Amino acid sequence: MVQTGDDDLVEYGFRRVIITITAVLCALLEIVDTTIVNVALNDMRGSLGATLTDVAWVVTAYAIANVIVIPMTSWLSQQFGRRNYFAVSIVVFTVTSFLCGNATNIWELVAFRFIQGLGGGALLVTAQTIITESYPVAKRGMAQAIYGMGVIVGPTLGPPLGGYLVDNYSWPYIFYINIPLGIIATILTLSFVKSPKYGDKLKANQVDWLGIIFLAAFIGSLQFILEHGQQDDWFNDSLIVALAVVTVFSLLFFIWRELTFEHPIVNLRVLRDTNLRIGTILTFILGFGLYGSTFVIPIYTQSILGWTALQAGMFLIPSSLTTAFMMPFIGKMIQKGIPQAYMIATGFLIFFFFTFMMHNVLTSDTGREHMFWPLILRGVGLGLLFVPITTLSLSTLSGKGIGEGAAFTGMTRQLGGSFGIALITTFITRQTQNHRVDLVTNLDPSNYNVQQTIHGLQMGFMSKGYTMNEALAKAYQALDYKVITQATLLSYQDVFWYLGIMFLLCIPFIFLIKKGKNKINPADAMH
Incomplete structure (x- = not known):
C-alpha cells in the first residue's frame, strides 16, 4: 500500500504544537492507566465484593488487550485511515472509562477494562507515529524524545495520582479523570491530525x-x-x-x-534484519528494567519501610523527571550524529550502577536520602536507552518495514514489562522462602544472644499485661516477623543484583548492531 510523501504530513507553528500536545496527552492517558489502578485494587475489592484473585483481572484484562492490539495497529490504520482509527480509539477509551467507573460488579469492570485496553493500545503506537510525522526529517530525533517523555513518565505518574484520587475521593474517579481529557483529545484529533493516503483496502476475504x-x-x-x-x-x-x-x-x-x-496481519519477514532482531532483545530488556524497577521499589517502600501508596508513588517522580529532562538533549545528540551504540552502552552501564547502589543501600530503615541519587542515576540510564534503542533498531530498515519494525519494538517493550513483573514476583516469593530457611537455621535456641532477644521481647509483652506464656508466644511471633522481614529485604537486594547483571550482559550485543546507512526517520510508514 502506497502512502503520500512525508512532506504532506509535516506541520509547522501552532498546528504542530497542538498535534504534539494531543499525541503526548493520548500516550500519557494510556500508560498512566496501566498503573493507576494498582493502588485502588483494595478499594475495588471492598466495594464490588470481589476476591483478590478476581480483582487482579482488572489489571490483567487491560494488559492482555494492550499487547494483542499493538502489533495490529499498523494494519488497522491502513484499513480505516490513521486519523479515523486514532479518533475512534480515543472515543472507545473514553467511553469505557465512564463504564468502568459505573461498573456494578467485578466482571463488568473486567470486561470494560479489556475494551478500554483495546482502545488504549492503539493510542500508544499511533500517537508515536503522528507526533513523529508532524516534524521534518531533521527534527524527528527530537520528536521521538518528546514522545519518550510521556512513555517514561507515565508509569510513574499512575500510583501517586491513583493514591490521591482514592484517598480524597473514591476509586471510580481514577477512570472519570480520563473523560474530559479524552473529549478534548478527540476534538483536537479530528480538527488537526492528517491521515496519509493509502492504496485500496483489503476485502473481507483478504483479511x-x-x-x-x-x-x-x-x-x-x-x-x-x-x-x-x-x-x-x-x-x-x-x-x-x-x-x-x-x-x-x-x-x-x-x-x-x-x-x-x-496479506499477513504482522510481517514477520522484517525480523530478518539483524539490527531489528538485536533491537527487540534490547527493547525487551529495557521493558523488563523499566517496569520491573517501577514495580519493586514501591513494594519495598510500602512493605518494609511502611510508606503509603501515595508516598511510594511520589518518590519515583524525580527519577522520571530526570529522564524527561534528558530526552531533548538525547534528541539533539542523535541529530548531531553521536553514535547511538555508545549512548546505549553507557545507559546500560549507568543502570547497572543504579542497581548496584540500590543493592547496597536497602535496609529495614533506609531513608529517602539514601535512595535519591541511585534513582536519579536510573533516570539518566533510561534516558540514554529509550530513544537510541528504538531508532537504532530501525536504522537499517526502509519504507514500510520501519513501521512494521516499530510494532515489534513496542510489543516487546510491553512483554518485557510483563515478564519482568511476573518473574520478579516469583523470584521475591521463592528467595524470601530460601532466605528464611537460612536465617532460621542460624537462630540457635541455645545461643546467648538469641535467648536475650526472646527474653527482652517476652518482658515487653508482659509489661503490656500478657501472662508469661502468652508473652513468650508473642515473643516468638515477633521474632518470626523479624526473620520474614529480613528474608524479604534480602530477596529485594537479590532482585537488584540480578537486574544489574542482566543489564551488564546486554552491552556486548550492542556492538553486533550495524551502522545505519542514514539518519533514521522512525515515522516512515509507522502506522
Missing part, C-alpha cells in the same frame, strides 16, 4: 482473520500465565498448564500463518 485469532490466543494466554502464574502455583495448576499448551501451539500456528499468507 488475515486466522492470524488475528492465533495472535490473540498466543498473547492472551501468555499474558495470563505471566500475571497469574505465581499466585496459582505455576505448572501445578491445570489452567496454567492448559494455557501454556495454547501459548506454544498458537505461536507456532501464528508463525506459519504469517509466513504463508499473502
